[in-house]
Structure formats: C-alpha cells, structure tokens
Amino acid sequence: MVPLSCYLVLSGILFVCGVLGFLIKRNIITIFMSIELMLNGVNLSFVAFAAQWHALSGQVFVFFVMVVAAAEAAVGLAIIIAVYRTRETLNVDRVNLLKL
Amino acid sequence: MAGAVNLLAQSHPINSALSLVVVMASLAAEYLLLGAEFVAAVQVIVYAGAIMVLFLITIMLLNAGAEERTNGSRIAIRIGVPGVATGGVLIAWTLLHRADRQAFAIGALKGDPSDIARLLFHDFLLPFEVTSVLILIAIMGAVVLANRPEGVARGPRKDG
C-alpha cells in the first residue's frame, strides 16, 4: 500500500541521476547509459500512473518507449563505434574538432 | 536507486553498465508490484536482456578503460551538480507537497497480456506499425554506420 508520490519521487530520482550522469560523465558510453536511465525513470512514472487511473494505455505506452529506446540504443552504439574508429578515443572532451 | 547512484560513481564503464542492469532488474520488480506483469517481463527480456548486452558488447569491443579528469569534466561537475540537484529538489518538493491529497493504496492493476494486446492492436495500431518501421530504419542505420569505410565488412579471418 504505497502512495503514488513515492513511485513518482523514485522516478524523479532516477531521472535526475540520468541527467547528472549525462552532464558529468566523459565517456560516451556512460553518457548513453544515463540516457537509458532517464528513459527508465519515465517508464516507471508511466506505469505508476496507469495503476492509479486504471488505464492500461499507460502500460502500452511504456511498451512504445521501450521500443524507441531499443532503436535509439542500436543507432547510438553504431555512432559510438564509428566515432571510435575515427577519433580513437571514447572521451567526449577530445571529440572537439569538426574535422580530424 | 543505489544502482543509479552507482552508475554515476563508478569510473569504469563496465561497472556502470552492470549497475544499470541492476537498476533495470529492480525496476522490473517494481512493475510487478504495480501489477504490470507483462511490462515487467518485457522489461527484463528487452531492456536488461538485450539492450544492456549490446552495451556490454560495445564496451568490451572498444576496450573502454576507466575515465580521466579533464578540464571540461571539472566545469561540468561544478555547474552541473548543483543545478541538477536544485531541479531535482524542486521536483521532489512539488510531488511531496501535493501528497496531502488522499494517498491511495496502489493495488494491482492486472496488466494481463490479452488486455494489453487488445489495446495495442485496436487503439494503438498506428503507433505500433510506425514503431516497426522505426526499428527497420534503425537497423539499416546501424548497419550502415558500423560498416568499415572501405566497403562491406569482411568476414572473419579465421577459416574453418
């Protein structure tokens, strides 16, 4: 018997951790993982609201968010591999020239 | 939550990835508590079981090492952490402030697969088809991006 605000606060904390990770981390892959963390936090609040309003469309939307996250993960990882091949580094600070 | 904080605290991306897996697994448990069993199963299969494995494979393939401190990261930490922390506190305060509304008990909303399927294929059919096209485009994009510049990727050197 957990109140809704607890789930929302947890979702907010996950989202904030994701944003923090996105801002302070320098490794491209870790930045990407923070994006996934943000998406997960949002998923949690979707499911919590679906439970509150007894509307299953919240859960269906979580499904779509997951699909989009999967597609974005695939393309993003391909981009990371391409960047690594040309710049030889995974540090975001070093990828600071528009040409090699 | 501990997993999320750990993701920030770890310097080696592999440890961050593993703590993210922990986060996702515990989120799946939360979904089960909220009665969304199908979503929990899909979360484990898709997110924790496939996407994170992709992350792990990429980290291993690129041999990512521990992070290093550069100028950019110091600036980001000095400005970013307080800013985001303020934003987070604002969000939390707003949410908790309105908790004096009747804090209802979350029973289980049965997320039966057949009900979700009914919604998915009747009301949300268009988004469903559009996401399938999206995945197709993402696959094509990933294959094109990851190709070696001198042409189609060669097969493995070993034979037999």
Add this chain to the structure above:
Amino acid sequence: MSITAFVIISIIKSAAVVGVLLTAVAYSVWLERKVSAHIQNRWGPTRVGPFGLLQPLADGVKFIFKEDLTQPHVYKPLYIAAPIIAVVFAISSIAVIPFGNFVEIGPWGTYLQITDLNIGLLVVLGITSMGVYGVALAGWSSNSKYALLGGLRASAQMISYEVSLGLSLVGVVIMAGSLSLRQIVDAQGGVFWHFIPRWNIFHGQTIAFFIYMISAYAETNRTPFDLPEAESELVAGYHTEYSAMKFAMFFMAEYANMVTVACLATLLFLGGWHGPIFGPPILQAVMPVFWFCLKVFFFMFLYVWVRWTLPRFRYDQLMAFGWKFLLPLAVANIVYTALVVALRAQYPGIF
C-alpha cells in the same frame, strides 16, 4: 489451503525439483559420454559402478578436490561472479515448468509445478536472456584475448538466436491462447483424426518445432553452434581461464540450460505429460510424470546425438543462418498460424 500448508508444500516441491534437476544435470553428463562413446564405436565410462553410473559422482569429487587456480591478471569481482550468475539463471527457470497434473495426497492437493504464472513462457524467455551475462562477463573478466573473443562471439550468438527462439514460440501461444505453460499443455490434450494426439508438433507447429530446436541449440551453445567454446578453435573460449569448481559451475549451467530447453520443447510441442494412462490409481498419478520424463530424456538424447553427428558452423555462417533464414521463417510461421486460427474462428467448419 492454509498459509503454512502452502509454504511447506512449496518448500518440498522446490527442494524436490531442484534436487531432481541437479541429478539430471549430473547424469546428462553420463548420458553424453556414453552415447558419444557408442556413436564413436567405443565403450565410454564402464569402470566406476555398473555401466559407469557412478562416474558423475567421481567427476564431482574430482572437481571439488582440484586446485582452484585464480590467475593474478583477472578482474576478481566479475571473475567470481560470472559462473555464479550463469548457474543461478540456468537453474531458476525450472521454477515455472509443470511436470504433471494435479496431485492429491490425503487432504492436500497441489499442482506438480513450483508456481504457475500466467506469463510463464515470458519468464522462461527472460531468464534465458539474462543468462547471456554469465558468458559475456566470464569472457571479459578473464582478461585474456581468447576468452574475450569467445565471450563476445557467444553473447552475440545467443542474443541473435533469442529472437527466432521467441518468435517460434509465438505460434504455439497463438494456438493455445495463453502464455501460461500449464494452459498450453492442457490445450494439447485429446486426439484429432481419431488417433493422432493433438500435440503441437503434429497439429500445425512442425516448422516452429524445428525453428525452436535449432534456435535452442544455438542458445545453449551446443554443436553445431558451439564455436565460442570449441576446444580446437579458441582454446576453450570464454571459460579458458577457469578451473575446478568455477569451471564445473559453467558446465552445470550449460547442462541445466539443456534440460530446461528439453522441458520446454516437450511442454510446448510434444504435449507435456499427455500420454496413455492406465492402471491402478496410484500408477495413474505417476504416469504423467513418467511420460514427461520420457520425452525430456528423448530430447536430451537428441541433443547428444546431434552434437556427435554434425560438424560445426563457422561463425559468420551461423549468424547469417540465424538472421537471414530462421528469423523470416519464424515470422512467416506466425503469420500462417494467425491466419489459420483466425479462419478457424470465423468459419468453424473449414479445418
């Protein structure tokens, strides 16, 4: 049923099932050695006990006493955690597998299953997906190029064939109308055309059966898909740097995965515990379990038979086969099954 009775019965069931599973894992090693020996025209273990039946015991003792080397260059936390992860996920998927019907002993009755979830099939798929981590982390933490390559190849292979594995099962789910394993088996009772049992393998899912078996062989990293751990290719692949007990845990995890796949195959395609039942009531309670075990044994035998008969796939052949052939075939099977089921619902007289 009261709470205490429920808890006690559940504990008994869990202990019994895990005990049987671990024994089955040990004796599947014996089965493999004997069958491979006879295929290769030699005897196999014959000295330790009659027909070499105590050989797994001797092997277990050997593993316990072997020196447990831990190289200095491995990444300790993951090195120790990887086999544990592999074994835990391999054994826990047995929790949703039903062995038989409702059984009554005196005033207590229970289903022969540790728990019946109405998304049981998805749970098994999820646990299989998580099992990839054991392999990937083992390859990474060993800090050696053969292990890393083996681990990467194995995990890429496993996630590729997970897709066709899941899709081949969707046809079964469409025909049964439920994701619960018990209901899928119940939908296979009875006969059609007067004598052919309505098992899914005869009743429309033959192609799905073959897709499932091939994908499952690739999932459990068994020949002909065992390039990641082949002895002659990559030293020993992802478990090169492991010795004694940790190696034994990987070994156990592989055979436990095989047993799980065999159980799933009998439940979904071969009708689970359905079979001719006759005799006095006490025998009738045991017969379904007997038929289940017989079918699982048949699948284990098939596993070993295929391993020692077929040559190994090369890695790119393997991946091309999974993505370019099995995946479209599985999707076509889903479309066909859905079409048949919808037509049958609309016009009841057609099939």
